[in-house]
Amino acid sequence: MLLSHLLDILQDWQAAFPQRRSCRRAIAQALGTLTAFGRRTLSRAIWAQGHQLDDWSAEYRLHARSQWRPADLFFPILQRALSWRRGRYVAVAIDDTRLRKTGRKIPTAAYGRDPMSPKFHVNLMLGLRFLQLSLLLPLYRYGKVSPRALPIRFEEAPPVKKPSRKATDEQWAEYRLATKQHNLSIRSVESIRGVRADLDRTGCRKTLLMVGDNSFCNRTLFSAVWDRIEIVARTRRDLRLCRAAAPASGRIYDPVKFTPEQVLQDTRIPWKKIRIFYAGQWRKVPCKEVPDVLWQSGAKQRLLRLLVVGPIPYYLPSQKRKHQRDPAFLLTTDRHGTIRELLQPYFDRWQIEVNHREEKDTLGVGQAQLRSRCSVARQPAFAVAAYSALMLAGLTALGAERNHQYQPLPKWRRNAKRPSCLDLVTLLRKEMVTNQARLEPLGIRMDWKSLGLAAAA
Secondary structure (H helix, E strand, O other): OHHHHHHHHHHHHHHHOOOHHHHHHHHHHHHHHHHOOOOOOHHHHHHHOOOOOOOOHHHHHHHHOOOOOHHHHHHHHHHHHHHHOOOOEEEEEEEEEEEEOOOOOOOOOEEEEOOOOOOOOOOEEEEEEEEEEEEEEOHHHOOOOOOEEEEEEEEEOOOOOOOOOOOOHHHHHHHHHHHHHOOHHHHHHHHHHHHHHHHHHHOOOOEEEEEEOHHHOOHHHHOOOOOOEEEEEEOOOOOOEEEEOOHHHOOOEEEEEEOHHHHHHOOOOOOEEEEEEEOOEEEEEEEEEEEEEEOOOOOOOOOEEEEEEOOOEEEOOOOOOEEEOOOEEEEEOOOOOOHHHHHHHHHHOOHHHHHHHHHHHHOOOOOOOOOOHHHHHHHHHHHHHHHHHHHHHHHHHHOOOOOOOOOOOOHHHOOOOOOOHHHHHHHHHHHHHHOHHHHHHHOOOOOHHHHHHHOOO
């Protein structure tokens, strides 16, 4: 039963909270956040628990005053989910995301580039910037389903506030120094090392393989000193790379430079066919490999490895013409793993985008109306941890594939092989309404009528 497995996972939160009553309130609020209808404000989560006539201040103080760290909520999920990983790597996707806000008095809310703006016109949006790390689970090894990504970190990464136009030269100097010490890349390094420490706590000695897009292919990540951590990131096609110079030349870098685009066009470098699970089935993906390359301005003297993924053909519905996806250029610090071990996590990385969509659209992460400095950073992470626990509970209780225990699919969605977040939320609501005895220790009084009324709150 989904509810039983979810409660087992949430009970592990006891180590994160200083008091038992705080953990009890957090578990109840997590269930209310997952099952409420409409916008996922804190008031609707309270109403979904049946506490709309009770004092609500303790629910808000849970995020504003209670002493707990968001990273501690994700540790039990990481510990349990490692059993779904195989091979010598623990693959984790990394990406940043923005939660849209409208209140200008919200701490750390800042204007940034709207990722949904068109390429020919950059728009700005007011919001909160968070850094997310998700554990990639290769579910295609257990059935013909797509992989799943479980969030194991969701940390606020606000930009440094820019001084006013009337600021002094000293204030501008402090701002420039702060941007170098407190930026997204520095925060990424700290989060990655935090995940490595959590893996060591679980007793896992496997290498941590971090997979990111081109914003994480930078000097900070590729020049950092890592312990059992490797980086795979998409890079630009015009990046200037080179080989090591001959020993007798007295140089470090070979003066002859080349780019990934030139490697793609070079017919002397043979293509290799790598078997990758992609778009619902196993496919042969063309790839080129260039070992022992140097990125002089980024990784200095660290030897890297360049992988070039060739254009992949595909067909659109009702069209006979064959289309091709753009080639991909990957730079990695791992020089010893096989190409397949590095390419497969890169193709699985897209699941973190699914996480962003489900967190914002299905569960409304970021819609809670809070102003406290601690609440602004911790409540979204709390909701993401509840979402991650629900995803893991669905895997352990019902398996990787969609079965008869879920609600029947509509006619226009008959081919879904993997349950969605909405499928799990619907099943959780049904089990919570029909199993009131399991919810009595948490003080939850839930029925379909109260859930419907909460949507109008």
